[in-house]
Amino acid sequence: MGGWTEVEPDMTLQFAVLGSGSRGNSALVYQDGGTGLLIDIGLGPRVLDQRLASVRSDWSRISAVVLTHTHGDHIDPATLQVMVRRAIVLYCHEAHRESLEIDQGFQDLDRLGLVRHYDGQPFLAPSGFRVEPIPLRHDGPTFGFRIESVARRRTRAIGVGYLADCGSWSESMADSLADVDVLGVEFNHDVAMQKASGRSPALIARNLGDWGHLSNRQAAELVRSILKRSSRDRVGHLVLLHLSEQCNRPELAIHEAREVVQDTGRRILIHAARQTPAHPNLIVRPHRTVNQANPATAGRPRGWAHLRASSAATATLPGLKLELP
Ligand SMILES: [Zn+2]
Numbered sequence: 001m002g003g004w005t006e007v008e009p010d011m012t013l014q015f016a017v018l019g020s021g022s023r024g025n026s027a028l029v030y031q032d033g034g035t036g037l038l039i040d041i042g043l044g045p046r047v048l049d050q051r052l053a054s055v056r057s058d059w060s061r062i063s064a065v066v067l068t069h070t071h072g073d074h075i076d077p078a079t080l081q082v083m084v085r086r087a088i089v090l091y092c093h094e095a096h097r098e099s100l101e102i103d104q105g106f107q108d109l110d111r112l113g114l115v116r117h118y119d120g121q122p123f124l125a126p127s128g129f130r131v132e133p134i135p136l137r138h139d140g141p142t143f144g145f146r147i148e149s150v151a152r153r154r155t156r157a158i159g160v161g162y163l164a165d166c167g168s169w170s171e172s173m174a175d176s177l178a179d180v181d182v183l184g185v186e187f188n189h190d191v192a193m194q195k196a197s198g199r200s201p202a203l204i205a206r207n208l209g210d211w212g213h214l215s216n217r218q219a220a221e222l223v224r225s226i227l228k229r230s231s232r233d234r235v236g237h238l239v240l241l242h243l244s245e246q247c248n249r250p251e252l253a254i255h256e257a258r259e260v261v262q263d264t265g266r267r268i269l270i271h272a273a274r275q276t277p278a279h280p281n282l283i284v285r286p287h288r289t290v291n292q293a294n295p296a297t298a299g300r301p302r303g304w305a306h307l308r309a310s311s312a313a314t315a316t317l318p319g320l321k322l323e324l325p
């Protein structure tokens with residue numbers, strides 16, 4: 001019997017990208033038996049409802065939103081009003097207030113005591129998730145997140161890394177994202193396509209600059225650096241985020257990512273998130289911690305159960321873009 005069938009059913013973690021790209025970003029992190037988080041709400045209420053339904057979820061499963069930054073593709077004013085009606089907590093950085101305070105929905109959330117500030121320190125979200133903000137280089141104060149599920153019984157926590165909207169990366173960012181189970185990284189553009197895009201020279205310079213967006217090549221090198229720091233039973237899934245529709249193609253981004261993954265000799269499922277539909281929708285089961293008393297599971301590669309369970313969960317979804325190196 002495979003180890004993954006022994007795992008308690010209420011311990012899985014769902015990570016679903018509901019939309020990714022310059023026309024709107026949001027992702028769901030939900031642990032079965034608890035409540036979930038949305039990372040960003042850059043989709044309007046109707047679209048967000050549809051995307052949640054498409055991954056078998058809805059607002060009743062969500063207790064908080066964590067905000068990366070205040071660009072319009074990451075926060076939608078009408079969705080802030082939904083949060084007011086549903087009493088959902090918003091976690092943002094204090095430096096985000098300046099641009100948020102003009103918004104009626106934000107003012108209402110603030111008045112109701114539903115706005116919380118994060119700083120450089122990890123915090124506990126209502127659902128028990130441990131959230132570690134990671135400062136990024138982008139115009140305006142911007143953060144990525146390392147989110148850890150609640151470890152229960154003899155299983156370890158599941159880690160999700162989410163890094164989008166970032167012009168250049170650093171060793172400390174790679175440190176913060178080591179040993180996650182699901183790694184989301186911005187693969188924004190192909191440099192040649194960006195240069196030939198016909199956009200204004202100022203916009204091209206901004207996107208290519210250190211405070212703009214990560215190219216496929218930059219992102220792949222960041223992934224290499226994270227994998228170097230990670231044990232071999234971690235990072236079962238790599239999710240490519242915020243692909244430019246004009247200056248990138250999923251196959252180019254996947255190609256760059258796959259080369260790095262192949263260099264490391266690891267077995268990692270690579271998914272290119274899109275603007276639409278919601279994709280990927282991953283169900284990740286926790287590893288059991290080492291159990292000396294159970295010789296049946298001793299010696300089995302610890303990454304195996306995790307990959308097997310997850311790929312089974314995603315393989316039934318339409319529009320699936322999987323790459324097995
Ligand atoms: Zn963005």
Ligand SMILES: [Zn+2]
Nearest residue numbers: 069071138165
């Ligand atoms: Zn941005």
